[in-house]
Amino acid sequence: MNSQDPIKILYLEDDIGLARLLVKNMERSGINADIAKNGAIGLQMIAQQEYDVIVTDQQMPAMTGLEVIEELTRHENTPPIIMLTGAGNEKIAVDAMKLGASDYIIKDVDGVYLNLLPSAIRQVIQQRRLIRERQQALLDLQESEERYRTLFNSSHDAILLFIPSGQFVDGNPAAIKLFGCKDHASFLKLTWDAVSPDYQPDGMLSFTRVRELIDLTINEGSQFVELAYRTVDGQVFPALVSLNVTNLRGAKVLQANIREISKQKLTEQILHKQATEDPLTECFNRRHFFSLAVKEIALSESENTTLSVIMFDFDLFKSINDTHGHNVGDIVLMEQTRRIRSILRPSDIFARYGGEEFVILLPKTTLENSHATAERIRKFVEEPIKANETELVSTISFGVASKESQESISIDKLLDRADQALYLAKSRGRNSVAAWNEVTGQAG
Incomplete structure (x- = not known):
């Protein structure tokens, strides 16, 4: 029942005078009451309509109050039952509670029990409501746990x-x-x-x-x-x-x-590699080089540190392709870049700039030290290369330029300086290292 609906009870009592007295008392308390003069009639009325509470006397013809309670509690959704019994019959009250009654009231000769009954009725209704809410909460919890366990396991x-x-x-x-x-x-x-x-x-x-x-x-x-x-x-x-x-x-x-x-990470690594590396030499590609170089230039300026660039080009590389084929040319590029990578530091940025031209950015490196690094590379790559049963020598020319610690310069300008130095190295007969200060005639 809704808490706002009027309460309706059924009173089983064979004494019509007492029954009418109780009905009037209930009406004053806002409770509607029907009367059944014995247990059999009461059971019929309960089967035909709904009541919020059943109030039954013990002593009735043909069927006692205990027998009524026993019959009612065999069925589900039986409304709360209150047993009325005379003084000295407490054992009957206890038996009623054992059978499933919700409460009992001892009838007294002064009729005080009539004043107690309305509050007892409301109390058993509230108890029943709380029990049902608790049962529903337990059912909801059980269903929730079952759903969770199903999702958990699947x-x-x-x-x-x-x-x-x-x-x-x-x-x-x-x-x-x-x-x-x-x-x-x-x-x-x-x-x-x-x-x-x-x-x-x-x-x-x-x-x-x-x-x-x-x-x-x-x-x-x-x-x-x-x-x-x-x-x-x-x-x-x-x-x-x-x-x-x-x-x-x-x-x-x-x-x-x-x-x-793992699969997603592998895919990410493959995509990153494809986006940032040259597929043949596994050096960074030109685009990724510029994205890294711009950051290194900014860091160098903020920390007032030096930074150098080595630009190099394979000497007479076209003749290798023309004489031995592009497959051999690819082997030369792969082997020489592998050799160069073994000399460089982890912080150095090595990239294929285009064709057979490459660039190396060396953070926190002076012009003198970058020139020495280029010279080490030049000597190392002079070692013969074996490609498809062919042994050949491939030399490289280098141009070196640096940013001084207090200098502000763009990566494009620095690369232009290195390119001019590379041109100078080529003009000297190739297989050499030239620095930007040699182009300008400044002291090293």
Whole structure:
């Protein structure tokens, strides 16, 4: 019933005078009451219409109040029942409660019980409402847990539950498979630290990173990050992870939804390689070189450091292609760039500028040191190359230019200086190194 609807009760009483007295008393309290003069009639009336509460006397012809209660409680959705019994018959009241009555009231000769009955009726209605709400809440919770468990078990993403210390307390089949566990029992022996490599890709200790994420999730809410994990046999893999706080059997735990992304990362690496590298020599391409060089120039100016550029060109490379074929020419380019790369520092930026022309940007390097690097490369690449049973020598000419520590210059201007120096090296007979200060006639 709605809490705003009038209350309607059925009173089973064979004493019509008492019954009418009770009805009038109920009306004054805003309660509508019907009368049944015995148990059989009462059961018929209950079968035909709905009542909020049944009030029954014990002593009635043909069928006692206890027998009425016993019959009613065999059926579902029976309304609350209040037993009225005389003083000294407390055992009947106890038996009524055992059979399923919601309450009982002892009738007294002064009729005080009539004043107690309205509040008792409202109380049992409220109790019944609370019981039903609790039952519905439990049903909803059970359905919710069943839906969650279905999604949990069928999810293609790994889902694991763990306590703040990092100990796993549950995991779905996808999680057990992802980490290479034999079964659920072996999975529950794991901790977050056990499935993390020593370091994350950003260089942070996994232990530190995990503790940081757990604290952020607990204090600030859901977190979405990329982490590296490790299977039980030591295989490291990347994953996207969603972390949040949830409930497990009344206790707060952390839930991690984990999606392994090795294939996506490989695809990203391939696409990045295609976008930034020359496919033949695996040097950076011209476009990527400029994007990196602009940043290095800006950094050099902000830190007041030197920076150098070496531009070089393969001598008489067209004759190699014409004489031995383009396949041999490609082998020469690949071998010579491999040799050059072995000399350079990790911070140096090596790129194919176009055709057989290449460029190297050397951060924090003076003109003198970059000239020395170019000379080392020149001598190293003079070594013969074996290509398709053909042994040949390929020489290179170099132009070197530098940005002084206090100088402000664009990458285009710096490359132009190196190109002029390269032209000077070519004009000297090739296989040589020339610097920009030689072009201008300035002292080195």
